[in-house]
Amino acid sequence: MSYKLLNKINFPSDLRKLSLIELENLSNELRNKTIETVSKTGGHLGAGLGVVELTIALHFVFNTPRDRLIWDVGHQSYPHKILTGRKNKIETLRQKNGLYGFVKRSESEYDPFGTAHSSTSISAGMGMKVAKDLNNDNAKIISVIGDGALSAGMAYEALNNVGASNKQMIVILNDNDMSIDRPVGAMSNYLTKLLSSKQYTNVRSLLKKISTKLSNSVSKTLYKAEEFSKGLVTGGTLFEELGFYYLGPIDGHDIKTLVQVLENIKDSSVDKPIFLHCVTKKGYGYEPAEKSDDKFHGVNKFDVKTGQSLNSSNKKTYSSIFGETLSNVAKNDEKIVALTAAMISGTGLDIFNSQYPDRLFDVGIAEQHAVTMAAGLATEGFKPYVAIYSTFLQRAYDQIVHDVALQKLPVRFAIDRAGLVGADGPTHAGSYDITFLSTLPNFIIMAPSNQNELIRMINTTVFINDRPSAFRYPRGTGEINNNDNNIDPIEIGKGIILEEGNEVAILNLGSRLQSCQEAIKILNANGIQPTLADARFAKPIDTNLLEQLLDNHKYLLTIEEGSSGGFSSSVLNYIHNERIKITSTKVNNIFFPDKFIDHQSPEEQYSEIGMDADSIAKKIIQIYQDNVVNFQSFNKNISN
Ligand SMILES: Cc1ncc(C[n+]2csc(CCOP(=O)(O)OP(=O)(O)O)c2C)c(N)n1
Structure with a gap:
């Protein structure tokens, strides 16, 4: 040219x-x-x-x-x-x-x-x-x-x-x-x-x-x-x-x-x-x-002559899984309605719209209005799903507090683009939703670790009629495990142990699960057999699961794709303020560092902030090498 x-x-x-x-x-x-x-x-x-x-x-x-x-x-x-x-x-x-x-x-x-x-x-x-x-x-x-x-x-x-x-x-x-x-x-x-x-x-x-x-x-x-x-x-x-x-x-x-x-x-x-x-x-x-x-x-990148996208991935996005699942549950429940703030296709609600155009409300770029409108719908017995990107939901915080949480209204928040968003950078990163929602009484907050879990969480929210709930999921695509047909609702506040190990436990919330699993492969090769648990709920946290991990491990690492003050804070708060038992377990947390994370590829972002598999494994190996002897003697002292 x-x-x-x-x-x-x-x-x-x-x-x-x-x-x-x-x-x-x-x-x-x-x-x-x-x-x-x-x-x-x-x-x-x-x-x-x-x-x-x-x-x-x-x-x-x-x-x-x-x-x-x-x-x-x-x-x-x-x-x-x-x-x-x-x-x-x-x-x-x-x-x-x-x-x-x-x-x-x-x-x-x-x-x-x-x-x-x-x-x-x-x-x-x-x-x-x-x-x-x-x-x-x-x-x-x-x-x-x-x-x-x-x-x-x-x-x-x-x-x-x-x-x-x-x-x-x-x-x-x-x-x-x-x-x-x-x-x-x-x-x-x-x-x-x-x-x-x-x-x-x-x-x-x-x-x-x-x-x-x-x-x-x-x-x-x-x-x-x-x-x-x-x-x-x-x-x-x-x-x-x-x-x-x-x-x-x-x-x-x-x-x-x-x-x-x-x-x-x-x-x-x-x-x-x-x-x-x-x-x-x-x-x-x-x-x-x-x-x-x-x-x-x-x-995405495209061919200038034809305009054809050069991205050939045919994996499903989390947004489309949301759109499909909501359409499925809406079939049997006519009280389900959906709201979007000018993001019908971005949130996957185009799928819902094609089936239930009368139950989809696009309010324009008006996140605050969307949230309070959903609150109004909830007062009349409807089941509103407000689908908003985590970063744009920040605009509606007072509405979430005053119009939804305080009145204990069962608005369902589908929080898309939760976590880092690669090239879209810090203005679009979904960093704070766990933090700003966790602090609110009455909220139920979930984070799926894969697409099957997202389906189950959406199905869970259908039955949460007495309080607000939210599920937050990442940008991009994921794998659906077709061998797992379980789409049942999940018991509120119940996490799950995915791999049983010893000494070290990883307690994951949400989208970093795959990196934890890869980290475990590296750790296994180093003779370390961690337990891997998926918390599923940022609120209420699964205290039984937490007790079990603390009782049976010398080291516990939590990980979440969000800022400080989120899931890890809830875990620490429980350990330090609510739990009577004194623990000898050393606890560390991986969450976003205290800075805005620049635009770059997602892989580069995770590596920069220590959330990729290598960094997780390294952190555990380091702790293990530095402390495992001390842990053992400390434990002995306690039991004596
Ligand atoms: C608070 C907020 N909500 C949603 C978005 C997502 N968003 C980016 S551009 C856009 C549409 C803007 O339309 P317009 O101002 O007409 O600009 P155009 O793209 O048509 O030039 C939306 C909804 C955003 N950037 N900010």
């Missing part, structure tokens, strides 16, 4: 020397570079392709990085990264020590605010605008937010505040009529109506309206821009009522229009925040993306 223009662009200052025609050519090259890159790295593609022209126009018109440009979610930022000093590193995207797949402050001065969780850009922008004003600094603040991200409560809180403040910040709506799946909600309907309304076609009279509202210089140039503007209108009533100057909709792929309108906005002296409505297409300019249902939202 030829990158004649792009080769000359390292920073936006290079871009600002180009003509409008050259900017158009550059957009083709930038689009190709983005496609070529993601075909090799995997990652988010459709969103970036949709904002290629907008990215160029913004950097052309505004004085970045002095002017602050905030990309909501940050998954559309790859073209921005290419234009802002990171072109030569772009193929390191999502790899160890490489560029991050979202926006990260430490990566570049062009990234004024870290984004990955949705709908934060207007709030952060407002903070920056207030700070600039206090400093008498007239730098511009621009927040770019998608129509999907606009479905979140946080975005409305920010619009409400910004609109009333008369702060001259700029909010750009990137309206591609897509979220990950189809967008939902009244705002989405409103935007669609806005685009197809009379106002859209009656350009001239609406341009006149703008001229009465905006300062003279702006209106003059807007008139000049008419030939480019293909439907520039005003009258976005809702946004105007909120206190913004609404401009648009404009064609977000027409660089000339974009540049003209952005220049007008930049030079304007309006005393209100401006809301610019850009219409774009997700996946624009790449046929396989435009044609696919999800517009290539997130992809």
Whole structure:
């Protein structure tokens, strides 16, 4: 692929020397570079392709990085990264020590605010605008937010505040009529109506309206821009009522229009925040993306010519096991309903949706609302399953505490992407759910160690009608053991011993079981025969199992894929505060270190933090060698 223009662009200052025609050519090259890159790295593609022209126009018109440009979610930022000093590193995207797949402050001065969780850009922008004003600094603040991200409560809180403040910040709506799946909600309907309304076609009279509202210089140039503007209108009533100057909709792929309108906005002296409505297409300019249902939202490595994924794994994901199992149990129980916050396919609920569309509720990017809505459903005798990624559930913590746990309502939490998530990095890691749920009275918390166990845990929750429950499972695929047909519910709070050994016991919770089993092979070769137990429950913990392990072993190691304060803390709390018997067993715990774990492959992550088989085995060998003699003598003293 030829990158004649792009080769000359390292920073936006290079871009600002180009003509409008050259900017158009550059957009083709930038689009190709983005496609070529993601075909090799995997990652988010459709969103970036949709904002290629907008990215160029913004950097052309505004004085970045002095002017602050905030990309909501940050998954559309790859073209921005290419234009802002990171072109030569772009193929390191999502790899160890490489560029991050979202926006990260430490990566570049062009990234004024870290984004990955949705709908934060207007709030952060407002903070920056207030700070600039206090400093008498007239730098511009621009927040770019998608129509999907606009479905979140946080975005409305920010619009409400910004609109009333008369702060001259700029909010750009990137309206591609897509979220990950189809967008939902009244705002989405409103935007669609806005685009197809009379106002859209009656350009001239609406341009006149703008001229009465905006300062003279702006209106003059807007008139000049008419030939480019293909439907520039005003009258976005809702946004105007909120206190913004609404401009648009404009064609977000027409660089000339974009540049003209952005220049007008930049030079304007309006005393209100401006809301610019850009219409774009997700996946624009790449046929396989435009044609696919999800517009290539997130992809594995793929063949550029055909768009075919190069990932040939046909193993099932945990998410799909969840979707299938929930559909199965829903067959016999019409009280079962499912809720998702804009993640139907990501959570496997597309499977449920195909069978029970009336019992699936996609609430938009509104995790807080989803949780409290589920609580409401539970009060009426329904069995709500709220499927949310662990990291996004963090948003709904007060709702979990106040609306669910405190009222002891039987909401079922299907917590997907629990644990590390490899290339998606720390913003998406499911690190804290065991910790923040364990501390809540009334909760039952489970973590399957394989896909068969996930099925059994889902089946268990069907019967938990007197309190909230949760099961947390990892990203990615796993093995179903077809020889094990047991899909029975599990007794609450009951773990299991999987391998009987001596002296050393490993008490696993959840997804590291396979690594523990591999570690045991290494240990066996070293003459150590550990017992392996699977706790299954982070709450209530199986104290009988724990007693048995403590009584019969000199060393106990717990392991879980989560932060401190989780399962291991519950075990230690039991041993130190609740148990009367004094133990001679040495206890260690493996959980996440006290740091955010960088993006890299899952294998690299587990190895870095001592959770792979080798590290587990090494830890036990070390302890065993250092302490086994002492353990024996200590035990003798006790029994004497
Ligand atoms: C709080 C939160 N919930 C869910 C997500 C997952 N997510 C990432 S992008 C996205 C859709 C965003 O849609 P939109 O803002 O329209 O951007 P587009 O991808 O269409 O360009 C969702 C739901 C997230 N990043 N943050």
